[in-house]
Amino acid sequence: MLRTLELKAGARYGQLVALVAQAALEVLTPGQLLRRSAQRRAAGINGGPDPRFAHAAWAARIAGLRLAVNQVLQKLAASPPLRLSRRPSQAARSERLEDRLRKRLAWWRRLAEAASGALALEKSLWFAAAEIHRLTEAAVERVAEERRQLLEEMQALIAWLEQPTSPPVVRHTGLLSAEERITTWRQESEAATRRLVPGQIETVTRWQAMPGWRAPWRLLRPQRVLLQALDEIARPGLLAVFREAEAAHRAAVHDMERVRQVMAFSHELTEREGESGREAAREALANAVLLLRHRRASLPELRDRLTEEGTRWLAVAWYKVQLELERDRLGLLRYVARAGFRHAVLSGRQKLAAGVKALARLTIAGWRRLTGYLLARIGWEGGPPRRPVHVQRREVLGEALGLDLEPRGLPLIYQRLFRPQPVEDPRFLVGREAEMAAMAELRRRWDAGRPASALLVGERGSGKTSLLNCALARVFPDVEVVRAEFHKRIWTADQMQSFLREQAGLERARRAVIIIEELERAWLRAIGGYEALRVLLGQIVLTSREVLWIVAMNQAAFRLLNAALGLEGYFSHRINAGAVEQSHLQEAILMRHNLTGLRLHYLPPRDARATSGLRRKLGLHLSPEQIFFQALYRESEGLFRSAFELWLKHIEPGQEGVVYVRPLEAPRYESLLADLSLEELLTLQALLQHGSLTAEEHALVFGIEPATSLDRLEILEDRELIEPDPGRPGFRVRPEAARAVRVALHRRNLL
Amino acid sequence: MNALPPEVAEQIHDAQARLLGEFQAAWQDLDGLLADLAARPFPPVPGRLEEYAHDWLVAPLETLRRARPLERVLEAIEAQNRWR
Numbered sequence: 001m002l003r004t005l006e007l008k009a010g011a012r013y014g015q016l017v018a019l020v021a022q023a024a025l026e027v028l029t030p031g032q033l034l035r036r037s038a039q040r041r042a043a044g045i046n047g048g049p050d051p052r053f054a055h056a057a058w059a060a061r062i063a064g065l066r067l068a069v070n071q072v073l074q075k076l077a078a079s080p081p082l083r084l085s086r087r088p089s090q091a092a093r094s095e096r097l098e099d100r101l102r103k104r105l106a107w108w109r110r111l112a113e114a115a116s117g118a119l120a121l122e123k124s125l126w127f128a129a130a131e132i133h134r135l136t137e138a139a140v141e142r143v144a145e146e147r148r149q150l151l152e153e154m155q156a157l158i159a160w161l162e163q164p165t166s167p168p169v170v171r172h173t174g175l176l177s178a179e180e181r182i183t184t185w186r187q188e189s190e191a192a193t194r195r196l197v198p199g200q201i202e203t204v205t206r207w208q209a210m211p212g213w214r215a216p217w218r219l220l221r222p223q224r225v226l227l228q229a230l231d232e233i234a235r236p237g238l239l240a241v242f243r244e245a246e247a248a249h250r251a252a253v254h255d256m257e258r259v260r261q262v263m264a265f266s267h268e269l270t271e272r273e274g275e276s277g278r279e280a281a282r283e284a285l286a287n288a289v290l291l292l293r294h295r296r297a298s299l300p301e302l303r304d305r306l307t308e309e310g311t312r313w314l315a316v317a318w319y320k321v322q323l324e325l326e327r328d329r330l331g332l333l334r335y336v337a338r339a340g341f342r343h344a345v346l347s348g349r350q351k352l353a354a355g356v357k358a359l360a361r362l363t364i365a366g367w368r369r370l371t372g373y374l375l376a377r378i379g380w381e382g383g384p385p386r387r388p389v390h391v392q393r394r395e396v397l398g399e400a401l402g403l404d405l406e407p408r409g410l411p412l413i414y415q416r417l418f419r420p421q422p423v424e425d426p427r428f429l430v431g432r433e434a435e436m437a438a439m440a441e442l443r444r445r446w447d448a449g450r451p452a453s454a455l456l457v458g459e460r461g462s463g464k465t466s467l468l469n470c471a472l473a474r475v476f477p478d479v480e481v482v483r484a485e486f487h488k489r490i491w492t493a494d495q496m497q498s499f500l501r502e503q504a505g506l507e508r509a510r511r512a513v514i515i516i517e518e519l520e521r522a523w524l525r526a527i528g529g530y531e532a533l534r535v536l537l538g539q540i541v542l543t544s545r546e547v548l549w550i551v552a553m554n555q556a557a558f559r560l561l562n563a564a565l566g567l568e569g570y571f572s573h574r575i576n577a578g579a580v581e582q583s584h585l586q587e588a589i590l591m592r593h594n595l596t597g598l599r600l601h602y603l604p605p606r607d608a609r610a611t612s613g614l615r616r617k618l619g620l621h622l623s624p625e626q627i628f629f630q631a632l633y634r635e636s637e638g639l640f641r642s643a644f645e646l647w648l649k650h651i652e653p654g655q656e657g658v659v660y661v662r663p664l665e666a667p668r669y670e671s672l673l674a675d676l677s678l679e680e681l682l683t684l685q686a687l688l689q690h691g692s693l694t695a696e697e698h699a700l701v702f703g704i705e706p707a708t709s710l711d712r713l714e715i716l717e718d719r720e721l722i723e724p725d726p727g728r729p730g731f732r733v734r735p736e737a738a739r740a741v742r743v744a745l746h747r748r749n750l751l
Numbered sequence: 752m753n754a755l756p757p758e759v760a761e762q763i764h765d766a767q768a769r770l771l772g773e774f775q776a777a778w779q780d781l782d783g784l785l786a787d788l789a790a791r792p793f794p795p796v797p798g799r800l801e802e803y804a805h806d807w808l809v810a811p812l813e814t815l816r817r818a819r820p821l822e823r824v825l826e827a828i829e830a831q832n833r834w835r
Contacts, residue, residue, distance in 0.1 A: 016774060016824060020820055026785060027781075028812075030791075030793065034803050034807055051793070052793060066785075069782075101832065105829065112824075123812050126808055130804075
């Protein structure tokens with residue numbers, strides 16, 4: 001009888017267990033509402049339900065639960081009829097009934113454990129949140145400590161610059177990269193999560209009073225959800241702010257390093273060049289102090305921002321954790337229904353409608369343009385009216401480049417570092433590793449007694465002489481070196497023999513390195529104009545076991561002479577010292593600039609398309625610095641001298657140790673090149689092939705009167721395409737115009 | 752059906768009354784906690800998590816842990832089973 005009573009009352013017990021479990025979970029609700037609201041605010045998520053309404057709904061739910069529990073308790077209190085059955089209970093039936101009772105009890109225990117698990121989870125998530133917040137603050141504190149050390153070091157360096165006799169400041173700030181910081185944070189957070197948050201708990205989707213055929217159990221994996229949210233949301237957000245801090249701190253360290261280099265360079269300059277060097281050194285040191293002061297004042301205090309961003313990203317991550325856990329607990333369909341499926345559909349529909357409208361507008365506009373163009377092409381409609389041109393004039397290079405080609409007043413140290421002279425100090429040689437290795441190989445071959453000679457080919461201003469200077473210092477420091485150059489053009493056999501006798505001292509039998517530069521000045525594109533070269537090549541073949549010949553010439557001359565004389569065949573090595581990569585060009589410029597102690601500020605280009613709009617949205621936008629160096633590389637064609645000259649023409653000294661870099665806009669050569677006559681183009685071609693030409697040489701090449709040649713050259717000079725060759729008679733192509741000239745010659749297949 | 756002997760019927764009534772009493776006590780503790788939470792002024796705009804976590808989460812959970820309403824209900828049912 002008692003068993004029957006228990007079984008009858010079982011449904012009430014189950015109801016009570018389920019109701020009490022639900023009521024116990026409702027203890028969490030106010031805290032959850034507040035937490036969710038706070039996290040939404042911290043994460044910057046606007047809108048969402050008002051927590052006060054949710055609180056009122058909670059109070060109503062509590063009232064409902066109270067009523068339901070009281071009803072169950074009243075039913076349980078009603079006394080059941082206590083009568084014994086007439087039939088004695090059979091053993092099998094009694095066992096079955098016992099089993100049912102056991103199953104029910106196990107079911108209720110499982111319900112209770114699910115409720116306890118959810119309560120414990122809430123608490124563990126809170127402790128994990130507090131711990132991860134603490135770890136984030138510790139990471140921020142480490143960034144602030146690094147900044148404090150940087151400020152101290154900068155202050156010490158400023159004091160050293162002002163009192164150079166005091167002991168030097170040693171580098172003592174070690175920078176941590178953003179990746180290192182985030183790795184530490186991630187490891188610590190992961191350890192805290194694994195320690196504090198359970199790997200998995202069982203929860204229920206429906207509070208079912210009695211065992212049924214549909215299982216209401218659902219497994220949650222809070223640890224995995226939290227780790228995923230931290231990794232996918234908080235980590236990238238924190239990494240971004242750590243990168244910002246790293247960039248600021250690296251810039252400070254970079255400036256301090258620059259200042260140390262400026263000090264060393266100033267010292268060298270003073271020792272090497274006396275009073276003139278001392279003046280430039282003083283200027284550089286003054287710039288260095290300004291640079292450090294500026295960096296010290298502008299080193300951002302990122303602690304508040306880091307804390308704010310860290311809190312925000314953590315809040316977003318926690319918000320996602322709660323949503324994920326809620327979704328896992330309820331199941332996707334019920335979650336979507338609760339999260340406002342209707343709202344999502346409506347919002348999606350509005351967005352779709354807006355997209356369709358925008359697409360339709362674009363299509364109509366494009367269709368109108370296309371039909372207008374086609375109708376104009378077939379003559380149905382007149383094209384857009386053309387503006388009458390009243391005056392037409394020939395464009396000069398300065399206008400095409402949008403530049404004032406006259407040099408401006410630059411700081412002394414700048415003029416010193418960027419003077420158009422070949423490099424002698426190997427530390428300024430950039431991007432020539434392969435060429436230096438070829439020189440070393442040449443030396444080994446020569447030392448082994450085998451014929452060795454090299455033809456060094458490269459555009460004018462590509463750094464051939466610099467390469468030779470550095471090769472002499474590094475590869476040939478212990479051998480006799482003769483450097484010969486052509487002060488004026490020679491092209492007859494007698495002239496060459498006399499040159500070799502006087503300049504190279506070939507009459508004496510000895511072992512030496514002979515370097516001849518600017519071979520393009522040892523010929524003339526005229527009948528009999530190759531004799532000098534033939535004599536030289538004969539000498540090279542005859543003496544190449546004793547004498548290591550290194551002959552340098554420009555690319556245009558090489559192309560022609562190689563075709564005419566098979567130049568390449570006379571040399572054991574051909575070294576191409578042509579264009580370098582953009583990064584090398586940039587490095588060469590900034591290495592010099594850094595020794596000035598001046599700060600750089602790149603002005604944004606006038607063409608906003610390069611820096612904003614769609615490019616920015618797609619993440620393809622470039623910084624003004626990147627845009628400048630891309631344009632510089634394009635316009636200089638990777639040639640050092642052209643690049644330096646363009647650089648100097650685009651910088652503008654400002655106040656307080658700042659140098660502004662004006663944007664290098666892509667020049668519009670079209671109108672400049674369009675009206676160049678064939679004679680002018682051929683003249684430009686001859687100038688490139690010969691390096692430079694006087695009016696008389698030009699006349700010999702083209703078989704015209706010297707006066708006519710002079711006219712042609714002066715017209716090109718007026719258009720700023722050529723200029724008098726500094727240090728030598730005749731005219732050369734201006735470095736700034738080299739690209740335009742090459743473009744023009746390529747178009748006519750002349751190069 | 753036969754009527755139970757009066758002393759057995761009384762024992763059964765006593766056991767049921769004990770069970771009900773335990774149920775009511777457990778529920779009253781839980782209901783008291785909920786009533787206490789509901790009586791508190793609810794902050795319209797919450798600040799940082801740390802500011803309210805103790806009052807609204809940690810302390811109520813601790814009270815609930817001490818009160819053990821759900822465990823007591825289950826224990827009472829199990830005790831009833833054993834008595835039977």
